Amino acid sequence: MRVELALGSDLTRCAERARTAEDHGLEGLWSVDAVHDAFTPLVLAGSNTSRPALGTAVAVAFARNPMSMAIVANDVHLISRGRLSLGLGSQVRAHIERRFSMEWSHPARRMREYVAALRAIWAAWANETDISFEGEFYRHTLNVPGFRPSPNPFGVPKVLLSAVGPLMTSVCGEVADGLIVHPFTTLDYLEQVTIPTVRGASSRAGRSADAVELVLAPIIATASTAADLDVRRDAARRRVAFYASTPSYRVVLEQHGWGDLQPQLQALTRRGAWDAMGDLIDDAVLDAFAVVGDPPTVAAGLVDRFATTIDRLVIQDSTMSDDEAYELAALVRGAA
16 A cells, blocks of 8 residues: 655645655655646646656546646646646536536546547547547547647556546446545445445456556544644544535445435535534544544554555645654554
């Protein structure tokens, strides 16, 4: 199990943090589409490091067309000398339609075609040929030389997909190089639902069982003092509650008989009662979705839960300092 790090949202410190993470032996650096474009931190990281892998976890696919995504991913792959894993996610309908003003329909089918379009575009650039891609959702048939990148000497990025439900997980097994497991997961859901689904889809597509690597940035709450741990435990409750309010994530709750939590939490989001949501997450729910304790306890817990199932474990917790993140990463590597 590789141990990697989320870069965080402070662009002014991104290059420095990437260099320091490399010095600490972190094997990968990840960014996310949130307050910044997911690719901006990776340009900084890729320009200031030479060894860690880079990844988006995730870039929102349906906020961009395949050509736009292909261009920026190719650029970052070139800048980083072949280190990019392009992690894509669908996001949910409200964000696609109301935040990005883009079309939403048939997300699993659309994502399958999206990946095919990306690969067709990259292949046309690599071979310096015309593009002829016409699908149900996307059409790319123009590849004039003045707008065609030169063949990338580092090849094309890996394509990873984020998935929770069975349809998107199956698409991942069919066409992707990796699965970005959503933080809102439990060991039981991972072992009983996610992994069998992705492996079954890979097998049906004629791929090997290990064709899809698994990446996870689990929810953690850790601190060296009891007072700080209480604060971070409450933050983890609120994060679990936020994810649990999403209708499409109810399947994870139902795996444990907690499905009724989802509409209760969604009702609170509609009222804007964000602070009250965490009160509905009791210790049993929290412990299923998060690893909680002092740093040695969390490190041991991460290894115990995920060392035999996850290929790339990402340390991601905005409440921790950089030094705390590096310490936890070292403890995980030592416990593994």
